[in-house]
Structures are given as structure tokens and as C-alpha cells.
Amino acid sequence: MKILVLAKQVPDTDKVKIDPLTGTMIREGLDAVINPLDLHALELALCLKETHRAQITVLSMGPMSTEMVLRDTLALGADRAILLSDSAFAGSDTWATSYTLSEAVKKLNIEYDLVICGEKATDGETGQVGVEFAVLLNLPVITYVSRFVSLQNDSIVVERTVEDAYETWKVRLPALISVLRSVSEPRLPTLSGKKMSLSKKVEIYNARDLGLKNNDLGLTGSPTRVVKVYNTKLSRNCQLYMGKDLNQGIQEVVKILKNYKGSVRR
Amino acid sequence: MIGVVNNQIDKNTLELLGKANQMAVKIQTQVCLFIIGSKELKVDHVKDYADLTVLMLSENFGRFSLYPFLINLEKAILKYRPSILLSPATTFGRTIMPALAARLRTGLTADCTDLDVDDKGNLLQTRPAIGGNVMATIITPNHRPQMATVRPRSFSVQPEKREGRVRIEEITELEDSCELIKIEKREPSAQIDQAQIVVSVGKGLRRKENTQIAEKLAQLVSGAVGATRSVVDAKWFSHDHQVGLSGKTVKPKVYIAAGISGAVQHIAGMQTSEIVIAINKDRYAPIFKVADIGLVADAYSTLEQIVKILEDESDA
Numbered sequence A: 001m002k003i004l005v006l007a008k009q010v011p012d013t014d015k016v017k018i019d020p021l022t023g024t025m026i027r028e029g030l031d032a033v034i035n036p037l038d039l040h041a042l043e044l045a046l047c048l049k050e051t052h053r054a055q056i057t058v059l060s061m062g063p064m065s066t067e068m069v070l071r072d073t074l075a076l077g078a079d080r081a082i083l084l085s086d087s088a089f090a091g092s093d094t095w096a097t098s099y100t101l102s103e104a105v106k107k108l109n110i111e112y113d114l115v116i117c118g119e120k121a122t123d124g125e126t127g128q129v130g131v132e133f134a135v136l137l138n139l140p141v142i143t144y145v146s147r148f149v150s151l152q153n154d155s156i157v158v159e160r161t162v163e164d165a166y167e168t169w170k171v172r173l174p175a176l177i178s179v180l181r182s183v184s185e186p187r188l189p190t191l192s193g194k195k196m197s198l199s200k201k202v203e204i205y206n207a208r209d210l211g212l213k214n215n216d217l218g219l220t221g222s223p224t225r226v227v228k229v230y231n232t233k234l235s236r237n238c239q240l241y242m243g244k245d246l247n248q249g250i251q252e253v254v255k256i257l258k259n260y261k262g263s264v265r266r
Numbered sequence B: 001m002i003g004v005v006n007n008q009i010d011k012n013t014l015e016l017l018g019k020a021n022q023m024a025v026k027i028q029t030q031v032c033l034f035i036i037g038s039k040e041l042k043v044d045h046v047k048d049y050a051d052l053t054v055l056m057l058s059e060n061f062g063r064f065s066l067y068p069f070l071i072n073l074e075k076a077i078l079k080y081r082p083s084i085l086l087s088p089a090t091t092f093g094r095t096i097m098p099a100l101a102a103r104l105r106t107g108l109t110a111d112c113t114d115l116d117v118d119d120k121g122n123l124l125q126t127r128p129a130i131g132g133n134v135m136a137t138i139i140t141p142n143h144r145p146q147m148a149t150v151r152p153r154s155f156s157v158q159p160e161k162r163e164g165r166v167r168i169e170e171i172t173e174l175e176d177s178c179e180l181i182k183i184e185k186r187e188p189s190a191q192i193d194q195a196q197i198v199v200s201v202g203k204g205l206r207r208k209e210n211t212q213i214a215e216k217l218a219q220l221v222s223g224a225v226g227a228t229r230s231v232v233d234a235k236w237f238s239h240d241h242q243v244g245l246s247g248k249t250v251k252p253k254v255y256i257a258a259g260i261s262g263a264v265q266h267i268a269g270m271q272t273s274e275i276v277i278a279i280n281k282d283r284y285a286p287i288f289k290v291a292d293i294g295l296v297a298d299a300y301s302t303l304e305q306i307v308k309i310l311e312d313e314s315d316a
């Protein structure tokens, strides 16, 4: 059994600070971490390694600093880590990213029975790359997987959570699943794992190694363009009630609530 | 032509048709609704919102499975060639749209909260970026269709009569490597995006037990209870209740924010509510900047007083 995990490096978004004047992200001192949902994807792979002796490859596209993040996945128990890094990849949107990842799988002959990715990344929050990657490789896809049920010879059974139901699907391998947090509880790295990872190498490839043409890559290969970034200033004129006026405010609120209550919207 | 794709005819469909109509008037084009789903679907009450409704119905389309839907939709898209294609950012839209975008080699913007068209026909796709701290507008200048998924409740339903022709497409059936073996209905979880009145609570309620007062108020006014990420993380409420960037967008008539600071990521999910009432003991809390009425007071006891007045009046 061979498992491919797609992972991404993201800024630690909980610590993001925005420059109030320019509206841009202050990158200084910002740690890069593995996208939290990808850790759940990796954990599921690690569990399957324990139960079914799966071999795990982690694949990522990103700046060179991603090497550190990928090293952590080796420390956790991944067998192989591959980083696609090139200035030509910079500015890729979801199409260009999916294209580059899927071409790398073909060109490097990466073998897989199952591809696992997190449902989305905490920075872009698009959740599109997993599906686009799979479709470019003609792989079956199950998104929003909330529980892994079983692995049988040539298929897996998973539970998917959607708005109105829990669906259990049986999927013939090879296939891709994108997972929600509930599929697994990520383990913490151990000291021995960290030591062991020092002797392993993160494989790094650039566009030329993969024989890819610049026209399809990075910003040039991306169909979408960001044309404007701005701060939202949606402000209202707030009528503040405090101290001895508070009661009047409460009466006001009660009046509004009585006016709208019970009118159920369809 | 502006296309709207969905697997059912629901409020999300109507919201997108409303927006598509507005944009179609602006660039003088037509609106086409692509419905792919179960044979049972009835289109009578929506067909007049679009110039053309294209139906792809099959008894095998009761539940969504990617490739059977993808193959048929792709065929229809290539036949009718919309220049813009929209779908709700539901589990359906967020799966079928990237698959279509990959096949059609075009751009897709996820989870937009606003849309417009410029006079060149570019779709202006706006969504929160960098953890919700800023908004970004994205275009797809050279590829067609220009694709976007749109967060439910971003637009209001604005029906507008159009000509309303209906076409039924022949379905290509296909052997599917995914097989549905069990389905268990899920309780329609916290319907916070359906309620007219949403009472949301934040860390300022101090303790989980204290949130019962918000539930009580919600019950009294037939509303629903919302929550911030902080209190969802603290396990006071399930994620279904979360309002904001990584939760739901709500657009009720009345939104009450009790003990909520007003972080940008929270505001992203409630700022289009009609009337916003904030209760916070810090008069400088950012939530007051997006509120119409602000009560500078303890959240718990204020909610308690409101509940008491409403109860007393209904007893009388």
C-alpha cells in the first residue's frame, strides 16, 4: 500500500498582524507551520502505516523554507518527502498549483494507491487544490471525509459529512480523499523520530528537473489575478447606552425583538 | 451568458440567480440555470428566474458523486458556453467547481462574498484574504468560463421575471468507481443561517452554563444561537454554531452580539445583518463600530433582563 499525502506550508495565521496603514501582512517574525488540516491527513496515513504497512510519501510545492516543514513530517514517520521549489512556481493560483503537483507525480513516477489531503489550508482557505489535482490525474475523489472506516484489498470505505447527511462510500483505489479534522488526532513528534529524520533527505526538484514549461507555471500559468486588496470599513452609527441610560437601551432592544420575533424565514 | 450550477433548487440557487440577473442586466446577457440532480426535482417555481433552465436529471443523481455529475455538466457547459459560472460554496459546489475548473483549464475563486461585473464583462470576485484581515478582488482575464463559488447568504433573493425556457439534456451514464453504501440523515444542524434573529455569544459570557440564557432568549423569539470561534474552541457550542470567516455567514433581521469583542474574522460573518445589537462591558470594544445599538453592560445580566421582560409580557 502506497500513500501520497499533499501538504502545504502556511503562516501561523493566529499570529498574523496586519499593518493598519497599508493593509498588508507583517511577515517579520512569522513562523511557518504545516497547514493544520494536513497534519490530520498525515496522521491518517501514519495509522495506515501501522495497520497495513503503508509507505508514505509527502509532496509539497512551496518556497525553500518548506524543507523544514517537510522534515517534520519525516520525523513523524513519513518515508519520503518531496518539495517542488522554483521561483517559476511563485504566484501560482489553484490551477497552476494543481497542475504542477500533478505533473510532478507523473514525471517523478511517484507511486500511490491512496492520496490524502486536508480539506483546505488555513491561509488561502480555497480547498480546491486536492480536487483539481485528482481530476487532472483522473482519480476518483471523496471530499469532506470525516471518518475512515476500512481498507479492503482494492478499495477503501470512508464516511463523508455533508449538510444533510453522513454518507458512507466505498471507493476503488487509486483515489483521493480530502479529510476533515475528525478523521484523526495528530501525534506529537518524538525525540527519536527527530533524530532519525536528520539522516533523511528532503528531495527537492525545480521546474527544469520536472521538464515543465514556464507558460504553465506560477503567476504566468495562473488563470486568476488579484486586482485589488483593501480593508473593509463597514461601520455603523452606534447608539450607545450605558450607566443610567442602560434601561432605555434594553427597552429599545425589547421593542425590536418583539417586532421581528417568530417570523420564520424560509 | 451567466450560468448558475446547483444540484438542488434551494435558497442558495435563488440568491445566485438574483445576483446573476443583476449582472446580466448590466452587461446585457442571459442567465442560464444548470440543474443536475434527482429525477424528482421540480423547477416550476424557479424556471422564470432564468432565461434558460438546463435540466440534467437521473434516478442515479439522488446523491452527488463526482464523475457522473462532472461528465454531464462539462458537456452542458461546453454546449452552452457561459462566460461566467457560479455555484454555491456548499459541499456540492466546492467539489464540482474545482473539478470543472481543472477540466476546463480555467480559474476559480473560492467562497466569494461579493460579485460584480465590469463593462468589459470581467467578473469581479471578492473574498476575504489573509485570515480575513483584508478583502481581495480577483479576476480571470483570459480564461472562460470565469468561475466562482459563493458563500451562502451573501446575497438576498431578488426574483426577477425572465423568459423561462426549459431544456432537458440527455444523460450520459457512466460506471462509477464510487459506491454509496450507507446514508444516515443528519439532524438539520443549528440553522443559524436561516433564522430571522440570531443571538450570538462570545467569551464575555464567561462560563458555558451562562450561555443558557442566550438559548432561552433565542427560543423566546424563535431565533437561533450563534457563537464565536473562541467559544466553539472552548467546546461551549459545536462548530455548526460558529459565525464568521471559518464558520457561517448570517444575514438575519436582528443580530445580537453578547460578550463578543468584534474580531475581523467574526465581523466577516455578520456585518450584513439588518440590525446589529452589541452587548459588551468594554465601551471601546470594536464590535460597537459595526453595531446600531450598543449596551455597555454585563452580557449575562443584560440578556437575563431582556428575557425577563419578554417573559413577563407574554404571561400578561
Ligand SMILES: Cc1cc2nc3c(=O)[nH]c(=O)nc-3n(C[C@H](O)[C@H](O)[C@H](O)COP(=O)(O)OP(=O)(O)OC[C@H]3O[C@@H](n4cnc5c(N)ncnc54)[C@H](O)[C@@H]3O)c2cc1C
Pocket: A013, A014, A015, A122, B131, B132, B201, B202, B203, B204, B205, B206, B227, B228, B229, B230, B231, B242, B243, B244, B245, B246, B247, B248, B258, B259, B260, B261, B262, B263, B264, B265, B266, B269, B279, B280, B281, B282, B285, B297, B298, B299, B300
Ligand atoms: C484564520 C482565522 C479565522 C477565524 N475565524 C473565526 C470565525 O469564523 N468566527 C469567529 O468568531 N472568530 C474567528 N477567528 C477568531 C477571532 O480572531 C477572535 O479570536 C474571536 O472571534 C474572539 O471571540 P470572542 O469575541 O468570543 O472572544 P474575545 O475576543 O476574548 O472577546 C470577549 C469580549 O467579551 C467582553 N467581555 C468580557 N467580560 C464581559 C462581560 N461580563 N460582559 C460583557 N462583555 C464582556 C470583552 O470586553 C471582550 O470584548 C478566526 C481567527 C483566525 C486567525
